[in-house]
Amino acid sequence: MAEEVQTLSTDPEHPAQGTTTPVVTGTGTRPAIIGDATTGHGDVPVQTRNERFASTDVAAFPPVTGREATWKLTPIGELKALIEGGLDGSRYPVDTTATGGAQVVWVGREDERIGTAGIPEDRAAANAWSSFQEALVVRVTGEEASTATVVRTELGSAARAAHTIVDAAPFAKAVVVLDNRGTAHLAENVEILVGDGADITVVSVQDWDDDAKHVANHFAQVGRDAHLKHVVVSFGGAVVRVNPSVTLAGSGADGDLLGVYFADAAQHLESQVFLFHKADHTKGRVEYRGALQGEGAHTVWIGDVLIGPDATGTDSYEQNRNLVLTDGTRADSVPNLEIETGDIAGAGHASATGRFDDEQLFYLQARGIPEEVARRLVVRGFLSSIVQKIGVPELEERLQQAIEAELAGEAR
Template sequence: MTGTGTRPAIVADASTGHGAVPVQTRNERFASTDVTAFPPVTGREATWKLTPVADLEELIGGTLDGSRYEVDATTTGGAEVGWVGRDDERIGAAGIPEDRAAANAWSSFQEALLVRVSGDEPSSATVVRSALGPAARAAHTLVDVARFARAVVVLDNRGAAQLAENVEILVGDGAEVTVVSVQDWTDDAKHVANHFAQVGRDARLKHVVVSFGGGVVRVNPSVTLAGSGADGELLGVYFADAGQHLESQVFLFHKADHTKGRVEYRGALQGDGAHTVWIGDVLIGPDATGTDSYEQNRNLVLTDGTRADSVPNLEIETGDIEGAGHASATGRFDDEQLFYLQARGIPEDVARRLVVRGFLASIVQKIGLPELQERLQDRIEAELAGGADV
């Protein structure tokens, strides 16, 4: 599927970026499925200025292999996994690219991996990708959840990769789905992903981004609460080590009335050059009366030499809402927590590890999958064991 978005007036000359009209709200960014519609990325753009674009040059504008790749899929209930062509009518229904990397992936993929869920019984699908290899690649995934279906979908990424991809999530009216994206790549992997979701009437989406592995990982979810009474919970947990860059730019759009949104991302950083970026945009549209929304990001700095960028943004275009707010905090250990644990005979190094585990576990425990939660807790332990100064 090709074409441009519905907002071409935002940029007078999309191919060069010259004559640009200032973007007034978050959902007015230029969008296109054609990579040539976007100018080359310089790193000075608002959406790229905190990203190491030189490390992602091939994914942003290079030639990508968009052929079918190996996956290991496990399903239960009414879930099934297969492949569909670019001409499938559902492709593009959840959203289209707003940056050059996403458009490059869209222009390059040949088939989309489809996760389809239907029926009344609780269902699940786990898709493991562990054999992508080091060559630059494009991918497209479509998660289609039928009306009133209930499901948990895990997109589990492992091994070596240089991957640019788009993930679309369609949540039918009255459906309830949890989508978990796990980035547990090798240390030199590069991954740029954009997730687009449309949530229907009285439907619920829990979207979770887990980023531990990879050299440069950028996962940007954009969720539209399109139906009246829709509910979106956007969660994220990450742990950045020395030289690692982990990033998420989150967009939650309250489009319909009486929608509810919660955004909570938590991360830890240790080691020289560890860098995390979180940008949270929440837009409450003019028709989103009765909206209840809140977003927050919290970062725990474990050693010197790290950097955590955290930018919450909130736009409200109607005065008739239940409530809205945002918060951001970055700091070191809570001295009171450490004192409490040490006063009970727990050594300082053990106390520090307990505080970190508890800080990140508050997100991990909300995933709702015991086996995956246990694996992630073990991963946190491994990260902590690698930090001598923690």
């Protein structure tokens, strides 16, 4: 398996050069625009990942051409209705279950939590933000473990917008599953607010029908001594793009960003991940794994980690690994790391894409296991290293079965 690994640390006597501070326009806790106040976002080169232009107004973004850094690997022609068109932002059917201190409610656009975790950095996210009428809020309180599941199966084929908030009170403990199935043509934003000392797992499952198209941006703010486990699972859909952006905002905050995906023929699965170490003594781990089979299967993973100037004592590592099962597939994997302080515990990144490990296959076959079975065991083990970290047994079992179905080429 071809592999590129780079581990970086800084010399305390020669810290990285600082960067300019972005200008914020607007009022209150929800700025309308972040970027250069005089020239917008097209004339000034972005010096660091945290300085990208951002706005809640779709009109503030120019039309997408496909030449933009954030869109150049995405089939934008298939997503035109979500990027440029009008979206239905009305309330949609949803099935929810909640236990313990979790509850699920709808709120209006005036809710003060909207916009506190982050705001859009691309036109599709801004289009969804400009279009939604109500937000679905998963509120978690109490120190006893809670669970909440949100299942969407009836979104339909019309282009629509959605906005979801996961709001965890200080010291809350919960697992929240956002389970997506059926047909959809969806652009959405998900905000995750993790209070001080909370321990929250958020799992987003994209198990769509084959014709679904889904563009999502997840924004998370993690408080002091809090922990967020964020998991992206993408198996279904024609084009699925889920971009998590997590800020470790409080001292001692901890973030685990995990992902698992399986792309079949002509399927496009994408995640652009941003982990921002803003506060001191934060810890971050990013690990995404995927498998590809079939002509035209395409996966994209871009991982950006930024260690800010105040993030002393940071410990961070990101990696992406892809297993190519057949000819005719393409896996794009781009890890990036920026460090703006000279005092860190450690930071690094890795990327690997390749075929089966011949030694593993030989080991299994030498013990009497047929080659086809051996290959399936290797793939299942490769992806299960992420699945088994979810921490929800019934969901883990369902995903294991989905992996078996993918390997067997069965319809799910």
